[in-house]
Amino acid sequence: MTEHGASVDPKLLEILVCPLTKGPLRYDPQAGELISDQAKLAYPIRDGIPIMLVDEARALDGDQPAKS
Numbered sequence: 001m002t003e004h005g006a007s008v009d010p011k012l013l014e015i016l017v018c019p020l021t022k023g024p025l026r027y028d029p030q031a032g033e034l035i036s037d038q039a040k041l042a043y044p045i046r047d048g049i050p051i052m053l054v055d056e057a058r059a060l061d062g063d064q065p066a067k068s
Contacts, residue, residue: 008034008045018043019052033058 008027016025018036025034025043033042034050041057043050 008050012050016050016052020054035060 018039021038023038025036028035032045035042040060043057
């Protein structure tokens, strides 16, 4: 389950990158997700742990996983 409202350590955000594009991520506190604007994917955060798997990411233009 996503922890809405939980914060992400800014130092962790500096280290994490999108596994697909290797680009930066931004934290969306309302959705509890890490967003890759370049890949147009949202990576979930479960129990305070970012799930950095493309198969688990949600496409930003829909609610389905990004899996092909």
